[in-house]
Amino acid sequence: MSSSVSRLQATLIGLTAVLMWSTLGLFGAASGNVPPFLLNALCFGISGAAATIWLAMRPGGLALLRQPLKVWAFGTAGLFGFHFFYFTAIRNAPPVDANLINYTWPLLIVVFSALLPGERLRIHHVIGTLLGLGGAALLVTKGEGLSLDPAYALGYLAAVCSCLFWSSYSVLSRRLGAVPTQAVAGFCLATSALSIVAHLALEETVWPADAGEWLAVLGLAAFPVGLAFFVWDIGVKRGDIQVLGAGAYAAPLLSTLLLIAFGFGAFTVIIGLACLMITLGAIIAAKDMIFRRRSAERTVAEAPLGE
Template structure:
C-alpha cells in the first residue's frame, strides 16, 4: 500500500466522522455513554468478523496486552472526557478546545522518525483550525470561570487523541486488527460507566435504531480502522490538517438533511479549511 493510498483511507475516517452529528441526533433519547457502549460493541464485532475472515484470530494473541490497554484507554478515555467536558462547560467552546487534536498532531509529528515539521505544516493547520472555529463558534462565546474544569477536560481530550494517533504511528508493526479489541473493551467500560452515571433509554423508533446501527457501522466502527491505517502508513501531517474538514462536512450533512440552516459562514470556513489542507499538502510534497 502506497503512502498516498493510506492517506486516502485515513481521510475516509474523517468523512465518516462527518456523519456523527446527524446519526447522534437520530439516536435520541439514548444517553451518550449507553450509545458509546452499543456502537463500540457493533464496531468491535464487525472488526472480529473481518479478522476471522482474513488474518485469523491467532493474530490477536500475538499483540501485547499493553498495546490493548493503550488503545482502550485512548478510545474510552477520549469519549468519557469529551462527554464530561460538555456537561461542565458550554458545548461550543468545549468542542473547539477538544478539536485542537489535529493541530497537536501536526505540531508534534516532527518528533516521529522519518517526519519533518515545516512552517507550512503549522500554518496550514492553524488556518484550518480557524475555519473549524468559525463553524463551532457560530453561537458566540459564552465562557465563564466555573466552566474551567470542563475546558481542562476538553484539552485533555485533545492531548489524548493526538497522543493516540502519534503513538499509533510508532506502533506501525501492530496490525489494525487490534482495533477490534480496543472497541470491544471500550464497549465494556462504557457500559459500566453508563450504569453508574446515566439512566437507560433505548431508541423509540425504527429510525432511532437505524441511526444507532449506522453509528456503530461507520463513525464509531469502520472509521477507527481506517484512521489506524492512515496514521500508521499515510501522511500524518496532511491527515491532521485535513481532519478540520470534519466539522465542515458534518454541518453540510445537517444542512442537506434539513436539521440545520445554511450560512455564508460555511463558505468562508470551507475556504479556510481547504487552504490549510493545501498548504499542508504542499509542505508534504516538498519533502
Template sequence: MSSLLNSPATSAPERVSRATLAGCGALALWAFLALLARMAAGVPPLQLTALAFAAGGVLALAVVAARGGLALLRQGPLAWAHGVGGLFGYHALYFAALALAPAVEANLLNYLWPLLIVLLSAPILGLRLGARRLAGVALGFAGCVLLVGAGASFPPGAALGFLAAAGCALVWSVYSVTSKRMQAVPTEAVAGFCLATALLAGVTHLLFETTVVPDARQWVAVLLLGAGPLGAAFFLWDAGMKRGDPRLLGTLAYAVPVASTLLLVVAGEGVLTWRAGVAAVLVAGGGLLAATARG
C-alpha cells in the same frame, strides 16, 4: 485490511500510498459521525459509546474471525491501554460535547485534532513541519478561536461541552500520532479494542448515567455508527496512521469539519451562523494550505 496493505508484491512507496488512501477513507466516514450522533440524541453519552462500539466491535470481530486472525487480538498491556484509552476517551468526550453544546460549534471545535496531529508529528515522530504547514495550522486555529471567542453567544452549560470537545481533540491527536510508534500491533487488534471500549463504557454508564431504551431512530443511528464511523473507519485510520503519512492525513482531515457541518445543517441538526461559516472556511483553508506543503 493489514494483509492487503502489506502484500509482498506491493512496493514500499505503493504501501505508503495505499495506507494513506485508507486513512482518507476513514475521514470520509467520520464526516457522518456528528450527524449520526445527533440522530441518537437522547441516549446518554456513555451508553451511546457502549452500544455503538458493541455493534462495531462485533462486526469487526466477525471479519477478523472469517480471515482467521483471532490470534492477533493477543496483545500486550501497552497496546490495549493505547487502543482502548484512545477510543473510549475520544468518543465519550465527543458524545458529551454534542449533548452539552450546540452541535455545529462543538463539532468544529472537536476538529482541533487534525491541527494537533500536524503539530505533534514534529516532537513525537521527528517529522518536519515547515513554514507552509505552520501557516495552515495557524489558519485552522484562528477559525476555532473565532468560533468560540469574544462576542460569541451560547446557552448556559455550553462551556462544559466545548471543554469536552477540546479534550477529545487532544485525546484523538495523541492517540493518532502515537499509533506510528505502535506499528507492531496489527490492525486486526482494533476489533478487540472496540469490544473492550464497549465494556468499559457500559460499566461507567451503569455507574454514572440512567439507562434510556433507544427508539427505532436511535437504534438505526447506533447500528450505522458501529458499521461506519465507529467500525470500519478505525481499521482504515489505524492502517493510515501506522503506514501512511500522518502529516498529510492530519491536514486533509481539515476538510472533514466542513463536510460534517454541512451534513448537520442540511439535516436540520444545527444552524450555520456567519461565525461557524467563516470558521469552517478558515479550518478547511488551513488544511488545504498545509496539505500542499512538500517534504
C-alpha cells in the same frame, strides 16, 4: 492489512475516516435520546463484534488479537479515554466552548508529529492547520467567540484531556506500526465494556425508541464509530500524518453541510468562510504531497518510449 500500501494510499485511506466522522452529527441527531455512554457502548460493541466475526472467518485471523498488555492498554485508553473526557466536557461546560477546545486535536497531531522519527514539521503544515482550526472555530462559535467562564473549569479541563488523548493516540500509533490494524477490533470491544460501566455509573438508561433510531445506531457503528477507526489506524501508521491532521478539520465542516442538506440548518456567510479557510488550509498542508505526485506524473509522461 496496512503494510502493503504506499504513503499516499495510506493517507487517502486515513482521510476516509474524516468523511465518516462527518456523519456523526446526522446519525447522532437521528439516534434519539440515547445517553452518550450507552450509545458509545452500543456502537463500539457492534463494530467490535462485527470485526471480530470477520476475523474469525479468516485463517489465523483471531491470532491478530493476541497482543501484549501494553498494546491493549494503549489502544483502549486512546478510544475510551478520548470519548470519556469529551462526554465529561460537554456535560460540565457550554458545548460550544468544549467543542472548540476539543477541536485542537488535529493541530496537536501536526505539532506532536515533529517528535516522530523520519518526520519533519514544516511551516506550511502549521499554517494549513491553523487555517483549519480558524475555520472550525467559526463553525463551532458561529463567529460569536467564547465565554470561557471559570465556573466551567472542570469541563474545560476535560476538553483539554480529550484532545490530548486523541492526538497522543494518533501520533504514538506510528510507534506501534508493527501492531496490525485488525487489533483495533479488540480495542473497540474493550471500549464498549468500559462505556457500559460508565453508563451504569453516570446515566439513566434510555434505549432507541424505534426502528429508525436503531438504524441510526447501526449507521454510527458501521462508519463513524466503527470502520473510521480502522482506516484512521492505517493512515496514522503509514500515511502523511501532517496532512491527516490538517484534513481532519474537514469533519466539522462536512458535518455542518450534511445537517444543512437534511434540513437541520441553513447555509450562512460564516459557514462559507469556514469552508474556504478549511479547504485552503488542507491544500496548503498537503502541498508537498500534491506537488510530489504531479512531479512524478510529469516525469512519467516525459519519459522516452521504451523506458
